[in-house]
Amino acid sequence: MTDSLGNWRRTHYSKRIDPEMSGEEIIVMGWIHEIRDLGGIIFVLLRDRDGTIQITAPSKKISKELLEEIRKLRKESVVAVKGIIQESGKAPGGYEIIPNEIKMLNESKLPLPLDTTDKVRAEIDTRLDSRYIDLRRPTSSAIFKIKSRMLHSVRNFLEKGEFIEINTPKLVASATEGGTELFPITYFEREAFLGQSPQLYKQMMMATGFDKVFEIAPIFRAEEHDTLRHLNEAISIDLEASFCDQEDVMHILEAVVHTAIGDVIEHCSDELEILGVDLEIPKIPFERIDYGDVVDIVNSKGVNMKHGEDLSRAAEKAIGETMDGYYFITGWPTDIKPFYVMPNLETPKKSCAFDLMYKDLEISSGAQRVHKHDLLVERIKKQGLNPVSFERYLAAFEYGMPPHAGWGLGAERFTMCMTGVNNIRETVLFPRDRRRLTP
RNA sequence: GCCCUGGUGGUGUAGGGGCUAUCAUGUGGGCCUGUCGAGCCCACGACUCGGGUUCAAAUCCCGGCCAGGGCGCCA
Numbered sequence: 001m002t003d004s005l006g007n008w009r010r011t012h013y014s015k016r017i018d019p020e021m022s023g024e025e026i027i028v029m030g031w032i033h034e035i036r037d038l039g040g041i042i043f044v045l046l047r048d049r050d051g052t053i054q055i056t057a058p059s060k061k062i063s064k065e066l067l068e069e070i071r072k073l074r075k076e077s078v079v080a081v082k083g084i085i086q087e088s089g090k091a092p093g094g095y096e097i098i099p100n101e102i103k104m105l106n107e108s109k110l111p112l113p114l115d116t117t118d119k120v121r122a123e124i125d126t127r128l129d130s131r132y133i134d135l136r137r138p139t140s141s142a143i144f145k146i147k148s149r150m151l152h153s154v155r156n157f158l159e160k161g162e163f164i165e166i167n168t169p170k171l172v173a174s175a176t177e178g179g180t181e182l183f184p185i186t187y188f189e190r191e192a193f194l195g196q197s198p199q200l201y202k203q204m205m206m207a208t209g210f211d212k213v214f215e216i217a218p219i220f221r222a223e224e225h226d227t228l229r230h231l232n233e234a235i236s237i238d239l240e241a242s243f244c245d246q247e248d249v250m251h252i253l254e255a256v257v258h259t260a261i262g263d264v265i266e267h268c269s270d271e272l273e274i275l276g277v278d279l280e281i282p283k284i285p286f287e288r289i290d291y292g293d294v295v296d297i298v299n300s301k302g303v304n305m306k307h308g309e310d311l312s313r314a315a316e317k318a319i320g321e322t323m324d325g326y327y328f329i330t331g332w333p334t335d336i337k338p339f340y341v342m343p344n345l346e347t348p349k350k351s352c353a354f355d356l357m358y359k360d361l362e363i364s365s366g367a368q369r370v371h372k373h374d375l376l377v378e379r380i381k382k383q384g385l386n387p388v389s390f391e392r393y394l395a396a397f398e399y400g401m402p403p404h405a406g407w408g409l410g411a412e413r414f415t416m417c418m419t420g421v422n423n424i425r426e427t428v429l430f431p432r433d434r435r436r437l438t439p
Numbered sequence: 440g441c442c443c444u445g446g447u448g449g450u451g452u453a454g455g456g457g458c459u460a461u462c463a464u465g466u467g468g469g470c471c472u473g474u475c476g477a478g479c480c481c482a483c484g485a486c487u488c489g490g491g492u493u494c495a496a497a498u499c500c501c502g503g504c505c506a507g508g509g510c511g512c513c514a
Binding site: 034036037038039040041042043045054056058059060074075088090091092110111112113114115117118119120121122123124125126180181196197199221223224225226227228230310312313314336337338339340341383385435 | 440513514
């Protein structure tokens with residue numbers, strides 16, 4: 001039998017209670033985390049968003065009816081408890097609630113698909129199948145509280161820097177941007193695709209005079225990768241700024257990373273402790289290492305890498321062993337970077353592109369962009385693409401396109417860096433990968 | 440897509456041609472007034488699917504599906 005909420009409202013989260021409130025009557029609401037029935041006394045741990053609070057029911061202090069009600073409680077059912085706060089050295093946290101009245105708001109089916117108390121650890125696959133229950137575990141929810149704080153921090157920082165937040169379409173007409181595989185969809189009578197990147201749109205925004213824009217939105221990539229650091233749907237923090245070169249946006253990027261980590265340390269100390277992470281604010285400016293030096297270091301580590309190649313996984317690991325924390329790789333060969341990346345004026349084989357790495361993980365890449373129409377057409381042709389399919393995009397470069405630069409930062413990869421988790425799926429509520437499309 | 444490893448109660452595991460299929464947690468019941476991974480007693484609950492070998496397959500072989508790890512792909 002379940003009760004209605006009625007006029008009951010939660011007065012306190014578990015973490016907002018302290019022993020000085022002793023004697024006060026409050027209402028807490030949440031899930032039954034654990035029950036220890038000792039016969040003459042019953043201890044119930046009630047869990048809410050922020051933690052747990054002990055409900056203590058001694059048979060001598062409460063009515064028989066209430067004691068029997070409490071004895072019937074089962075794990076993960078949702079209840080509301082009205083009771084008196086009592087200071088107690090024996091209770092966890094130094095206080096407990098002596099109940100006066102309990103409302104059973106909704107019972108949970110048993111047995112549970114996984115253990116919420118971490119006595120028996122479930123595998124990530126099992127956890128993702130029942131993600132709503134998995135996220136009741138503090139070690140799971142802590143990751144998302146940190147991710148949320150990071151996203152707030154980035155928005156806040158860019159807003160202060162007078163960036164305009166934009167939204168670009170995720171339903172796009174053509175697969176002509178290049179390289180990566182796109183997800184085809186049906187768009188009325190036509191074929192369309194899910195957007196792989198807001199790149200071309202945010203560049204078009206530079207022709208509007210908005211000057212500085214950013215977007216935090218999903219990107220979709222139909223690659224059949226099956227690794228701990230790839231997703232088919234991810235959140236990209238994208239930024240583009242006019243009258244800037246790559247150095248300018250690298251400064252912004254390292255400031256964003258620096259600020260976000262500082263904010264997470266300041267506001268998420270409980271979550272970091274739950275995860276056992278000792279997060280430190282990285283020193284800025286981050287170290288810069290030229291692509292040519294990367295090739296030398298990688299080869300010196302016994303990993304074969306030719307000049308002009310992208311980093312293999314082994315190469316990433318080799319360079320990650322040498323470089324500590326966050327660092328930029330600059331001076332990438334023009335040939336292995338996308339057409340919209342500006343070649344270096346003096347040495348056109350080198351580009352104005354950069355990657356931001358954390359140890360052996362690429363978390364961001366960016367560049368100064370080509371803003372000259374004719375050079376852009378030339379670059380598109382050189383990459384084996386057809387300028388005709390870029391007509392609408394290219395037109396934006398004919399009516400006064402300022403020089404500009406920008407980057408995209410992977411929100412999930414950045415979250416991995418801060419939380420120390422080694423599987424990117426841990427950082428997405430409902431991850432989409434090669435095999436998983438539900439829930 | 441390739442290579443390696445695996446799939447055993449709800450969860451996490453042990454075992455590895457014939458035993459009542461191990462243990463923990465859980466669930467149900469019982470005892471217990473300070474638990475905090477509570478304790479003790481009783482009960483419940485499982486061999487991924489299809490084919491093959493064999494007197495006999497959860498175990499060996501082949502294939503599918505799924506998972507874990509590594510790689511590739513990822514303008």
